[in-house]
Amino acid sequence: MSLNSQCQVGCMIYHGGEIRHHRDCVYYPESLTEMHHQMQNEIEKLQAQLAEAEKVISGAYKYLKATYDIHTWKDEPEYAMMETMGEYQRKYKGK
Numbered sequence: 001m002s003l004n005s006q007c008q009v010g011c012m013i014y015h016g017g018e019i020r021h022h023r024d025c026v027y028y029p030e031s032l033t034e035m036h037h038q039m040q041n042e043i044e045k046l047q048a049q050l051a052e053a054e055k056v057i058s059g060a061y062k063y064l065k066a067t068y069d070i071h072t073w074k075d076e077p078e079y080a081m082m083e084t085m086g087e088y089q090r091k092y093k094g095k
Contacts, residue, residue, distance in 0.1 A: 061085035 010022035021028040028034055064082035 057085055057088065061089060 008025040
């Protein structure tokens, strides 16, 4: 595939014939470039949601740790939840 006369300035052709169309190009809506941009946007949204969820988990862990970090509470479900959150943070966040 080569650049068409209808392609806009900014469309790039790569070795092997792949074309990265500019957002203003008439071929952009049918191209994989649009899907790539949509996926990038979705990834950014999901990363923001993950960061927010990690804040919530961290806050809940701190609350539970402050409230239930007593040896007499080891049989309580809240203590088990606190320990699970602590394991998550140690495993995935290096804390």
